[in-house]
Amino acid sequence: MDWRDTGILLSSRRHGENAMIIDVFTPERGRHAGIVRGGASRKIAPVLQPGAQLDLRWRARLEDHIGSYTVELQRSRAAIAMSDRVALAGLNAVVALLAFTLPEREPHLALYAHSQALLDLLDQPDLWPLAYMRWETALLDEMGYALNLATCAVTGSQDDLVFVSPNSGRAVSKAGAGEWIDRLLPLPAALKGEGDATDREVIDALGTTGYFLEHKLAAGQIGKPLPVARARFLEALDRRARTAG
Numbered sequence: 001m002d003w004r005d006t007g008i009l010l011s012s013r014r015h016g017e018n019a020m021i022i023d024v025f026t027p028e029r030g031r032h033a034g035i036v037r038g039g040a041s042r043k044i045a046p047v048l049q050p051g052a053q054l055d056l057r058w059r060a061r062l063e064d065h066i067g068s069y070t071v072e073l074q075r076s077r078a079a080i081a082m083s084d085r086v087a088l089a090g091l092n093a094v095v096a097l098l099a100f101t102l103p104e105r106e107p108h109l110a111l112y113a114h115s116q117a118l119l120d121l122l123d124q125p126d127l128w129p130l131a132y133m134r135w136e137t138a139l140l141d142e143m144g145y146a147l148n149l150a151t152c153a154v155t156g157s158q159d160d161l162v163f164v165s166p167n168s169g170r171a172v173s174k175a176g177a178g179e180w181i182d183r184l185l186p187l188p189a190a191l192k193g194e195g196d197a198t199d200r201e202v203i204d205a206l207g208t209t210g211y212f213l214e215h216k217l218a219a220g221q222i223g224k225p226l227p228v229a230r231a232r233f234l235e236a237l238d239r240r241a242r243t244a245g
Helices: 079-084 085-100 110-117 128-142 174-183 199-222 228-244
Strands: 001-017 017-028 030-036 053-059 070-076 161-165 171-173
Touching: 001 030, 001 085, 001 110, 017 053, 017 070, 017 110, 030 053, 070 171, 079 085, 085 110, 085 128, 085 199, 110 128, 128 199, 161 174, 171 174, 199 228
Parallel strands: 030 070
Antiparallel strands: 001 017, 001 053, 017 030, 053 070, 161 171
């Protein structure tokens, strides 16, 4: 078995004395692990940083074996992320969520393209939080928990959409909320693509997407809590919002 692809490095861990096991997200083969011989060496270890774009060649005797990788760096994102606290926390959140949610060896072409485009925006800190929020909605969509925010689930109206149903992920208008108003999630303007999308508005929107990530995807489907890297990103973004405010 032998194939070549590009991929985003999600994680790496030591294996034996001098090897590393890496987990990468590739467009054609999804999340795929393999061993990098000599990956802990001074030459290769600096390449194996989270978020790095790698040229990959994978080989194994049988398809279901873990196999081994040879890697070449296409693009490093670590240096960009290290220069900004929010960017670094965001990068860690992205790779952690991908490693957490994606099944092994199952392609997700649209999500891969969206993830690569998001990571390529790390050097634009003003744009990145909103881009990240949109990426979380794409992740929910890919995992089967798409938000439907176009019309009210109760009345069918497109007006006054201010809530989201925690059960269906559909928008609910102020008129349609009725006696269920206390059980509904907020629908911030940023989630509807409206307004300037300040850091504070993005944080509010991530509170709603976070509900579905935590209660539907993590607890309901995977059975584990969300990676702490997401909470750390929200904390970093909140600090920036408070400083700017």
